[in-house]
Amino acid sequence: MEATQKSEEKVQPISKQGIPSPLHTATPLDRGKDAESRMDWDTKEKMIANTDEWKSRYAEVRPFNVSEDGEKIGAVVQNDDETFTVCINGNPWEETYEKIWSFKFTNEGKAACLVLKDNAWTVALDGIPWNEKFDYAWNLQIAPNGRSIGINIKKDDQYGVCLGDKPWVQGFADVRNLFISSDGTKAAASVAVKRLAEADIFNFQKGVWTVAVNGVPWDKNFVNVWGLAFSPDGRHVAAETRINLYDYAVVVDGNMWPQTYKCVCEPCFTAKNNVIAPVKIAKGWTLALDGKPIWGPFIQVWPPKFSSDGQKIAAVVASEFGRWTIAVDGSAWKQTFSDTVLDPVFSPDGKRVAAIAKESKDPMNMGSSLHSIEGNDRWTIVVDGIPWNQDFDMIWDPVFSPDGSTVAAKAEINGKYCVAVNGKAGKKMFDALWSPVFSPRGDKILVRCIGGGKYYRYVVPLDEI
Amino acid sequence: MAVAAEKKEVKKIIDLGLEEGAKKLTPEKIEITINNALAAMGGARLDAYVSTCIHCGLCSEACHFYLSHDGDPHFSPVGKVKQTMWEILKNKGRVSPDSVKKIAEIAYTECNLCRRCSMYCPFGIDIAYIISSVRRICHLLGVTPQYLQDTAHSHAATMNQMWLKQDEWIDTLFWQEDDYRREIKNLTIPLDKEGADIMYSVIGPEPKFLAMLIGNAAKIMNVAGIDWTFPSFDGWDNSDMAMFSGDQEIMGRVKRAHFEAAMRLKVKRIVMGECGHAFRSVYDVGNRWFGWKMPPVPVIHAIQFYYELIKEGRIKIVKKFKEPVTLHDPCNVMRGRGLGDMARYVVNAICEDFRDMSPNKEHNYCCAAGGGVINCGPPWKLKRMEGNRVKAEQMKATGARVVITPCHNCHSGIEDIIGYYKLGMHTKFISDILVDAIEVPESMKAKK
Amino acid sequence: MKFLMSEGFYEFVRGPMVWLAFLVFISGSTYRIYKIISGLKKEAVVLPYMSFKYGLRSIAHWATPFGTVNWRRHPVMTTVTFLFHFCLIITPVFLLAHNILLFQSWHIRLWTLPEGLADLMTLIVMLSCVFFLLRRFVAREVRFVTYPSDFFILAIVFLPFFTGFLAYHQLFLPYKALIVLHILCGELMLIAIPFTRLAHMLFSVFTRAYTGSEFGMVRHARDW
Numbered sequence A: 001m002e003a004t005q006k007s008e009e010k011v012q013p014i015s016k017q018g019i020p021s022p023l024h025t026a027t028p029l030d031r032g033k034d035a036e037s038r039m040d041w042d043t044k045e046k047m048i049a050n051t052d053e054w055k056s057r058y059a060e061v062r063p064f065n066v067s068e069d070g071e072k073i074g075a076v077v078q079n080d081d082e083t084f085t086v087c088i089n090g091n092p093w094e095e096t097y098e099k100i101w102s103f104k105f106t107n108e109g110k111a112a113c114l115v116l117k118d119n120a121w122t123v124a125l126d127g128i129p130w131n132e133k134f135d136y137a138w139n140l141q142i143a144p145n146g147r148s149i150g151i152n153i154k155k156d157d158q159y160g161v162c163l164g165d166k167p168w169v170q171g172f173a174d175v176r177n178l179f180i181s182s183d184g185t186k187a188a189a190s191v192a193v194k195r196l197a198e199a200d201i202f203n204f205q206k207g208v209w210t211v212a213v214n215g216v217p218w219d220k221n222f223v224n225v226w227g228l229a230f231s232p233d234g235r236h237v238a239a240e241t242r243i244n245l246y247d248y249a250v251v252v253d254g255n256m257w258p259q260t261y262k263c264v265c266e267p268c269f270t271a272k273n274n275v276i277a278p279v280k281i282a283k284g285w286t287l288a289l290d291g292k293p294i295w296g297p298f299i300q301v302w303p304p305k306f307s308s309d310g311q312k313i314a315a316v317v318a319s320e321f322g323r324w325t326i327a328v329d330g331s332a333w334k335q336t337f338s339d340t341v342l343d344p345v346f347s348p349d350g351k352r353v354a355a356i357a358k359e360s361k362d363p364m365n366m367g368s369s370l371h372s373i374e375g376n377d378r379w380t381i382v383v384d385g386i387p388w389n390q391d392f393d394m395i396w397d398p399v400f401s402p403d404g405s406t407v408a409a410k411a412e413i414n415g416k417y418c419v420a421v422n423g424k425a426g427k428k429m430f431d432a433l434w435s436p437v438f439s440p441r442g443d444k445i446l447v448r449c450i451g452g453g454k455y456y457r458y459v460v461p462l463d464e465i
Numbered sequence B: 001m002a003v004a005a006e007k008k009e010v011k012k013i014i015d016l017g018l019e020e021g022a023k024k025l026t027p028e029k030i031e032i033t034i035n036n037a038l039a040a041m042g043g044a045r046l047d048a049y050v051s052t053c054i055h056c057g058l059c060s061e062a063c064h065f066y067l068s069h070d071g072d073p074h075f076s077p078v079g080k081v082k083q084t085m086w087e088i089l090k091n092k093g094r095v096s097p098d099s100v101k102k103i104a105e106i107a108y109t110e111c112n113l114c115r116r117c118s119m120y121c122p123f124g125i126d127i128a129y130i131i132s133s134v135r136r137i138c139h140l141l142g143v144t145p146q147y148l149q150d151t152a153h154s155h156a157a158t159m160n161q162m163w164l165k166q167d168e169w170i171d172t173l174f175w176q177e178d179d180y181r182r183e184i185k186n187l188t189i190p191l192d193k194e195g196a197d198i199m200y201s202v203i204g205p206e207p208k209f210l211a212m213l214i215g216n217a218a219k220i221m222n223v224a225g226i227d228w229t230f231p232s233f234d235g236w237d238n239s240d241m242a243m244f245s246g247d248q249e250i251m252g253r254v255k256r257a258h259f260e261a262a263m264r265l266k267v268k269r270i271v272m273g274e275c276g277h278a279f280r281s282v283y284d285v286g287n288r289w290f291g292w293k294m295p296p297v298p299v300i301h302a303i304q305f306y307y308e309l310i311k312e313g314r315i316k317i318v319k320k321f322k323e324p325v326t327l328h329d330p331c332n333v334m335r336g337r338g339l340g341d342m343a344r345y346v347v348n349a350i351c352e353d354f355r356d357m358s359p360n361k362e363h364n365y366c367c368a369a370g371g372g373v374i375n376c377g378p379p380w381k382l383k384r385m386e387g388n389r390v391k392a393e394q395m396k397a398t399g400a401r402v403v404i405t406p407c408h409n410c411h412s413g414i415e416d417i418i419g420y421y422k423l424g425m426h427t428k429f430i431s432d433i434l435v436d437a438i439e440v441p442e443s444m445k446a447k448k
Numbered sequence C: 001m002k003f004l005m006s007e008g009f010y011e012f013v014r015g016p017m018v019w020l021a022f023l024v025f026i027s028g029s030t031y032r033i034y035k036i037i038s039g040l041k042k043e044a045v046v047l048p049y050m051s052f053k054y055g056l057r058s059i060a061h062w063a064t065p066f067g068t069v070n071w072r073r074h075p076v077m078t079t080v081t082f083l084f085h086f087c088l089i090i091t092p093v094f095l096l097a098h099n100i101l102l103f104q105s106w107h108i109r110l111w112t113l114p115e116g117l118a119d120l121m122t123l124i125v126m127l128s129c130v131f132f133l134l135r136r137f138v139a140r141e142v143r144f145v146t147y148p149s150d151f152f153i154l155a156i157v158f159l160p161f162f163t164g165f166l167a168y169h170q171l172f173l174p175y176k177a178l179i180v181l182h183i184l185c186g187e188l189m190l191i192a193i194p195f196t197r198l199a200h201m202l203f204s205v206f207t208r209a210y211t212g213s214e215f216g217m218v219r220h221a222r223d224w
């Protein structure tokens, strides 16, 4: 890790689309404001690629991914000589590699992935590899605003982070929980500053973990450091830590909140740079804002989400043991669900909240690995506390129309996929589908799908879905 | 009256975790910690159990430690409760550092939390729960066996059991994929495949020491045409020694990582490899700590998975295993999930000569490795061996050459017993036998 | 002795004292059950897993003589245990003398045990107590977990039957004294139930049902 690192360096803009979003990312997914308006909303139907033909052309085609605007489809493919490359809209990259993985699209339609050649790993962007090479590279992450790529790296038995082709100067014994600031210029991670001998429980308990921001560790160590978050302006970092085997603390820029807790979950920042985190107190879980409880308590509270104006807070809570729902500004929805509720999504105006929920009639019966059990594991979307009438085998994150009046999501029924809108499954079923995108006026939906062995990009008026 | 029966003199075992931990204690600290711990537990369940136990000793014969020590009452379930929890309660938490050490030794190394005794106590008193509560207290006092504690640290720092770095996990999967591609054309170990049907999860020792088990699983998945995936990120490890060390906060955290990996990958269910304690942690213990009544994503043990694959013809058995085999029933999927019949169906389907053990299914004897006991490491191995002579006798009586152990703890624990008692057998996982027994269609075979 | 046989004392033990004993027994039991249940509510992870069906299934197996593996493993203990508990409960409830008192006070008529049978059953209870006592000395695993309180509760159970037996056969002491002693011992037992490990009478249903539910409903396994 010899290269020096300047955080001001210009980094390439890239979006976060394409990677499964962690369930509790602290910063809302920012797809770039005008992304939708730049798309083609006039062509009703475009056949982009004959994906079946790829399958006959290559020894192997790995799972497909599509660009945000739907204009590109790509996959990692294997040539007959057992090398790999990436095929985009039928055109393979010239360069071939020994291995490729973690392939995803940016909203400019650039393809990013991790590639291995001559025993060295790096990132390839549209077929062009980074200059820096590593013994290992993983966890390809795109900054929330899409402006840079960060990865975990290993080189010469030292662990580190590489952000936008610039690796951290200092290496560590281990690096985890990479977090990139929303402007894409900074990266933080939890790092182990010391290598411990086998079964050295005593030094571990003295603390060998801390937070490194842009490769520079805090001067204080902790027993554990887990979830991290950058403030919206990128100037502060908050961390979820354990300071001894029993006490948990939220630490901001190296300073602990005055109070410790029986447990905490990963913190996040409000629009005003305050830190909020779920904490466990004697009576249960609550959200603490800069160390003071503001909610609850509930049986459980997961890390919250904010409306885009930062005025409202919503979080997944268990209002009683084994019953999950969403609480908005501290008041829980009446309807609860047996299995799980996933992170809330605010409408753009912040007035509505939607979330995925899962319910089982007979949760004690988890009998089959190959079949669904009648009445169990039914996924649906709940909007403002009211679940959709229809449920599905699986459902993806809800997407609000720009005015917040309509909610759409990719849904699965019997192994096929459709766009469900306001609780109703779409008419057409597809073999593969990506999440719907609303037009800027909210009257049309972009449907990116595979049917009959071909990849299509449809623009469908809302009432024809 | 509390008559002390003579206890066999055993060589003093030194465990740094217990020794150093006890050194830091003062009587005041012990008293405060214990009483806070008891208050935090709520105490109602404990109170009900302690008030109900009629000191009848009927649970004794449930325990392999007791049976293997020729009825030494120190090793009976209630005897162990007497020496630990009753001691604590009787003295209202005023116990000496030395007693804490002793209590910890019993709780961590003389009970596998196998729950067999709840099937023998007329009142169904859950001794495993009581001993777990003792362990919780020991954890809070900082008196835990060194190796077990180290494993709990590993879980906390890496979300896996073996201090595996993230690249080591990913690299193992690539390596297994490469290896098995020589046998199966285009075999894949899909990483982070969003929307797959199944997330397959394993325990840390698989990538660390037994990587070919991952290859085995990949072969079975590919031949059966299962849409599956592994997370490349933390959460792939389903095991949980923090559950056994008494560090419930870390236990919950590790489970959360596991479930969230599944939910993030949008899979319909988690199928887990052949491990028992991991099943317990995911299915009915660890999940509860964060308020999940049942796992948010259905969890299926490998036995159930193989059973369905064979029963529904998703894989075809063409070459049965010839040597005589017997089956060790892992506590955590027998008393823990009632899979006795399914396990027998699978074993009979893939083996020609199956000889059952007695007692079996829910009434099996524990391997003495479970409940974190094997993870207490080398200092305690001999004790573990001496504590399970009955298992050795039971296995020997079958006349089998191979003991099938669909659980990692059992696998290692039973192999140790076989060695110690010179039984001339060896252990196998179901998947070890299954991979060689299934038909690989010509079209799937790799060109040599 | 004189005091023991005084009419005033007799009236007290068979009047207000009975009320008091029942009051303590019922309120004590209610309190303990209430405390445990409200405690369990706080523990959160117990009550949601209670199942009527599986709890009952487990109780049924364990309430059946020789209905479980462990009952079958200990034929003598099992026989004694079931006979003992059967006689312990049935004898006092359907004893002629008790029923006469009941009738005199409240005009309630219960079915009555033939006197000879009642006598035999009393004997069974007493012999069982002796068996349990011996077991505490002879069986190593029982001796190890035996405390003074175990003898105490055994005595509490033994005494009402013993004094009743003596009174019925008019042995050793004057009948009147024995009757007073008998009533006192019976009352002592009632009072002791909620506050000693005789409380297993109250809790065992719950502990068994809970284990039965966890085994049956959650883990799909048998527990007998």
Ligand code: SF4
Pocket (backbone or CB within 6 Å): B062, B063, B064, B065, B076, B077, B080, B110, B111, B112, B113, B114, B115, B116, B117, B118, B127, B128, B366
């Ligand atoms: S090892 Fe098993 S049988 Fe023995 S005391 Fe522990 S839980 Fe009970």
Ligand code: SF4
Pocket (backbone or CB within 6 Å): B052, B053, B054, B055, B056, B057, B058, B059, B060, B077, B078, B120, B121, B122, B123, B124, B125
């Ligand atoms: S069998 Fe049950 S009641 Fe009897 S000693 Fe054991 S735990 Fe106590």
